[in-house]
Amino acid sequence: MKLEGNVAIVTGGAKAIGLHIASKLASEGAHVVIADIDAAAAEEAAVGITRAYGREAAGMGVDVTDERQVEALIAFAVERFGTVTILVNNAGIMGPVDETDKVDVDGWDVTMAVNLRGVFLSSKHVIPVMKQRKAGSIINVASITGKRPLPLRLAYATSKMGVIGLGRSLAAEVGKFGIRVNTVCPGSVxxxxxxxxxxxxxxxxxxxxxxxxxxxxxxxxxxxxVDPDYIAHCVVYLCSDESWVITGQDINICGGAVMY
Ligand SMILES: NC(=O)c1ccc[n+]([C@@H]2O[C@H](COP(=O)([O-])OP(=O)(O)OC[C@H]3O[C@@H](n4cnc5c(N)ncnc54)[C@H](O)[C@@H]3O)[C@@H](O)[C@H]2O)c1
Structure with a gap:
């Protein structure tokens, strides 16, 4: 098992891609905290993971846009499992699908809040824990839409471009503390x-x-x-010692739809 002794938080981990990632991390020996705005689904997912992989997992209702809730999440994980070594910033929403002159500002704001502010907040509050151990891996889930234009999805595309930029800047800042930051960019999953x-x-x-x-x-x-399992495999690799020299990268998992 590649991740024995690790403690991972997966935001938006109650279903779909996040659940695949959380399950794969647990199957490799990590304790997993599933943080999702859908508290019941998060708890249900944690029970399923504990049963399937024999690694204690926990679920928590968390809105990643709310700083107090994110602080409480990190404190909960540390209290329950002793530390946090892996953070997967997966929570994200599609945002408005419309011509830009028809997009209302609330649609824009909520997309930025979940997809970008949420990544900032979770990273901000986990970094002190990772600094103490001089180790940690932060994985952001962006999209190939963070690399190429997507008409009618201005807020989503802009937020995912922001996530890629955040990942690079943060990697440059925290590398000296042994913390790595990488971004995965799925195609159509x-x-x-x-x-x-x-x-x-x-x-x-x-x-x-x-x-x-x-x-x-x-x-x-x-x-x-893209089958979500391929994203989960890549996340496991990016969290494991096998990828120790890899940081600040954004990796496309998209069947070659984008090659830069
Ligand atoms: N599905 C795709 O084709 C695709 C492609 C590229 C990138 N992505 C990205 O992958 C990630 C996961 O996508 P998915 O398809 O599994 O999405 P999904 O909508 O199926 O699941 C997202 C999860 O995030 C949770 N969530 C939403 N808002 C939240 C908040 N404020 N706080 C905490 N949790 C919240 C939801 O409850 C849900 O469990 C997203 O960041 C998405 O942008 C998806």
Whole structure:
């Protein structure tokens, strides 16, 4: 097991990509705290992980945009498991899907708050714990939309570009304390959110599901979508000693849709 002795927090870990990441971290020996705005789902996920992997996990209702709640999360993890060695900033929302002149400011603000402020707050409050141990790994979940333009998704694209910038700047700042910061940039991931996105495109374009799916897969080198397990594998690697010299990187997990 690659992560024996580690304690990980996964934000937005109650379902979908976050749950895959939390499960994989536990399967590699880490204790996991699932922090999600959906408290019941977080607790349910923690019970499932403890049962499946025999590693005690905990769930907590946390809104990553609220500084007090984030502080309480870090304190809870330290009290329960002794420390925090891994933070996965996965919580994120799609934000408004519309022409920019029709996007209301609340839609913009909430997207920035969850996708960017949440990453800042969780990182801010975990760093003192990691500094004490002179070790730690922070993984941010951005998107390939943080690298290339996406019309009608201005807030989301801008927030994910911000996450990539945050990751690089933070990596440069905290490397001297033995803390590494990396960002993963998934492409189109199979799951519920992908269904919502495809349904939106079908409605707007009148195309069938098959046409939309084929068009989306066609732009990747491997003609494929991303299974969330591949993201989880990459996160495990980025948290393990095998990647000790890797920091400040943003890694595309997208079947070759983006290559920079
Ligand atoms: N699904 C994709 O195709 C895709 C592609 C690229 C990047 N991503 C990114 O991956 C991450 C996970 O995406 P997903 O598809 O699993 O999303 P999802 O919507 O299925 O799950 C997100 C989780 O975050 C939680 N959450 C939302 N707001 C929160 C808040 N304020 N505080 C705490 N938790 C909150 C939700 O309850 C949910 O459990 C996001 O950052 C997303 O932008 C997803």
């Amino acid at each position: 199979t799951g519920e959110r992908q269904q919502h996105v495809f349904e939106g495109i079908m409605k707007a374009s009148g195309k069938s599901y098959e046409e939309v799916a084929t068009e989306k897969a066609e732009v990747t080198a491997l003609k494929t979508f």
